[in-house]
Amino acid sequence: GINAEYMGFIKMISYPLLKGGIVAFAWSKDRKLIAVAPNNSNEILVYDTGSSQDISKWKLVHVLDDHSQQVSGLDWNQTTNQIISCGYDKTAFVYTFSGAKWKPNLVIIQNQNRAALCVTWNASGTKFALGSGNKRIFIGYYEPKNNWWTCPSYKVHKSSVVAVRFHPTKCLLASASTDRKIIISSCFLDEIDPKEAKLTENMGFGNVLYSVHCFGWVNDVTWSPTGNFLAAVSHDSQVHIICSKKFPEFTYKALQWKGRAFLRAGFLSEDCLICCGYDLSLIHI
DSSP, rough: OHHHHHHHHHHHTTTTGGOOOOOEEEEEETSSEEEEEETTTTTTTEEOOOOOOOOOOOOOEEEEEEOOEEEEEEEEOOTOOOEEETTTTSOEEEEETTTEEEEOOOOEEEOOOOOOOEEEOOOOSEEHHHHHHHEEEEEEEETTTEEEEOEEEEEEOOOOEEEEEEEESEEEEEEEEETTTEEEEEEOOOOTSOOOOOOOOOOTTOEEEEEOOOOOEEEEEEEOOTEEEEEETTTTTTTEEETTTTTTTOOOEEEEEEEOOEEEEEEEETTTTEETTTTTSSOOO
16 A cells, blocks of 8 residues: 555665665555666666565666656556656656566657656556646557557646546546646546446546645645545645545545645545655654
């Protein structure tokens, strides 16, 4: 769970091998492998942890160097075992493990003239979402006929998109931006999603279903395990909670944190939210 991810992060930043910092990381389903994007590097390093909490015993087993600039986002799908990456070189790669190697698959991204900043899989691995510095959100899906991933896009923000998260069960995408907005939009695609997934007439691709304007830029968004709650953290030290239990209706509440701003957040359970940021601590909300 997310607790293992944060503990892994804390161990990595204190280990000399990665003292330059970590931009992104992602765990395999069994937590035996971890993909790491070091700071100031175009490489993705895949370590075999040997199920050990002692990072000095981890072994570097793969180096993925297909990006030409800094890798900015990583996610490892728990269903398909595929890795998705994006970078400042405006590209993305989907990696599939075959023949003892990670093989990159072509991702077609049109209208992408700025750095790719964040990327995430949906639960089934049929789609990924990518946030860009050109204010757009790209939704990628696989085209078997052409053997590539294609990415239609939409624009709902007025500035860089820094975090994207799929709803666990619905065709909804939460996004965070430096325009100080949290937006829940429809990521329904006629090409791959069943008709019954279109829960309302307003769920056309890219339609905004709910938005919140914050007092600071938004750093992260995360759904609870059931998708009943969306949490977001902003640079004004606020934690934002959006309830979607009665979708398509939403309710909203903001909590003011007394300390420094949070950068990341994640649910350990339906009623347990963990945040971390400039206070250098894990905070239970």
